[in-house]
Amino acid sequence: MEISSNGKPIYFNLGFNPLLNLIEKNNYSQVFVLVDEHTSELCLPILRDGLGDFQNYSIIETQAGEQHKTIDFCIGIWNTLLDFNADRKSLLINLGGGVVTDMGGFIAATFKRGIDFVNIPTTLLSQVDASVGGKTGIDLDENKNMIGTFSIPEAVFIESEFLETLPKREILSGFAEIIKHGLIADDVLFDQILNSNLESIHPDLIIKSVTIKNKIVEHDPKEKGLRKILNFGHTIGHAIETYSLQNDPQPLNHGEAIVVGMLCEAYISTVVNKLTPEELNIIVDFLLKIYPKYSLEENAFDQILLTLAYDKKNENHQLMFSLLNRIGDCDFNINVSNELIIESLNFYQDLK
């Protein structure tokens, strides 16, 4: 299956022949593949097989982990490209999770004012989230995705085979974004999610999830309006993620933090928007069934509020939330007070 996103293709489980065609059509001067130490070991062999006789590319390896999505690593990779004498007709293939595709996209978008790039997301999270929308980015100290661009890859390849390389915790992290897509835009998808088998994510859930996100970002590429509904769960969720990274020896991953964020923001949706208490219960029961409860110390609240004050989605110093109307529908640009945010954190804390 294939869909079009901003005029460029996203391929689902079609193998890498379309990549070979793209490389041939554009007559790239050089092809680079960016990997981290995990995808180098687990995913590169799959890509290598898929490319058949075409093995004329250079591997650039970076370090795995959000803490390496920094400008220093970009400088290292820009210099590596220069050492290889990469020109503007070069192609960069990003093979990895969100760290590799976000950072690789930024590196490509800014190297010599922009070279072509292709994303091959290898985690469930990056397949359903970073695969569409053209967001590239790196962190600036503890500030996530503070520096970046909107840049569209020439193609995206989503292959279920890569998911077999992932531990269950990684699968659940990506599954949180699929849940979000159901909650904000599609109650039928949400019903499917409630009844799905977590041991093996059905490709149909991935395709539906990507298609929902794609419709939203095509309608609003620069996040001026509708696209903000994709931030449901992510305002508080990002702040929780930052807090956990800074304070926990075993920090939450992205999906786990977003689950906490979705629970808090679903609670706020019930208080200030139209989500019913019954719907809130359905969401709470399902998420607590499959995700571990995070224990949030009360002295964390100030730090979370401070992180929220720096959220890049803020406008005119106002914290803007996207909140559910019902399961399958979401509003955006709703201002929420610090008091209500704290109330929602307390709500989460009290969940059993």
Add this chain to the structure above:
Amino acid sequence: MEISSNGKPIYFNLGFNPLLNLIEKNNYSQVFVLVDEHTSELCLPILRDGLGDFQNYSIIETQAGEQHKTIDFCIGIWNTLLDFNADRKSLLINLGGGVVTDMGGFIAATFKRGIDFVNIPTTLLSQVDASVGGKTGIDLDENKNMIGTFSIPEAVFIESEFLETLPKREILSGFAEIIKHGLIADDVLFDQILNSNLESIHPDLIIKSVTIKNKIVEHDPKEKGLRKILNFGHTIGHAIETYSLQNDPQPLNHGEAIVVGMLCEAYISTVVNKLTPEELNIIVDFLLKIYPKYSLEENAFDQILLTLAYDKKNENHQLMFSLLNRIGDCDFNINVSNELIIESLNFYQDLK
């Protein structure tokens, strides 16, 4: 006078009321003005006067000089913006020469995936060159403009008043780009240039020069074809500039290096393209009359050829030149051998 460039206005000598209108219309949350230590002293008072009652902006000062157009300075300014709690509805006004507008444009284009920016070029060079085309960029070690984006400012303000703050050597640097615009696209402009008064550059020369560049970049925004003619003089010129920066205690400025590049490339145009020896003589006589002769040691040649091998305009490892057909017309994508490049450097060296 006002022209449109990529849908955004360039204002000539109209003062800053249109800037006030832009700020009011877009309801920016905060306004920042990026200056260097020179424009802070010499140009900021002019802007301040021009903005009348509106004085609600924050000044960010960087250091003057190409050697500070680096990622380290970007990191410092990104962090300053964060310290000010700048959000996506912020505006960055770049007040300065090419270093400030190139780097400020890149900072704005990548901060939180892009905020609006306005350029107020204050040198003749940046008024006639960096003012149109949307190129932003910084250097990576000794590699000029290696990292950047194509991003269009919301408006550009070209004010002759700023030129009164400049030493003559700076004026001549910018004048080299005006000469280039005549050589590649407009023989009538070139005639005006031959007869112009260098003590006070007539605004008409600036407007014509910007209009020529604007027509070219609007036709080819991403430098796929025609836009390459703007590189006339810049292939060898950039390499000379890099060489001089690395080796001379008092290095050439951009325009002076481009003049050397134009003389070499005019020579090559006569050898492999249709520029007549008579036209070459006119160009040589005029440029040597107003620019100092640079004495190029023969042991510089290897270093210059090495820099050329890294030029970001290269494709498939081929050095591509833009060469004159005649005064007022230029071709692009012409491959030139290293032997002919050396011959042209010897030609320059032998000029009296």
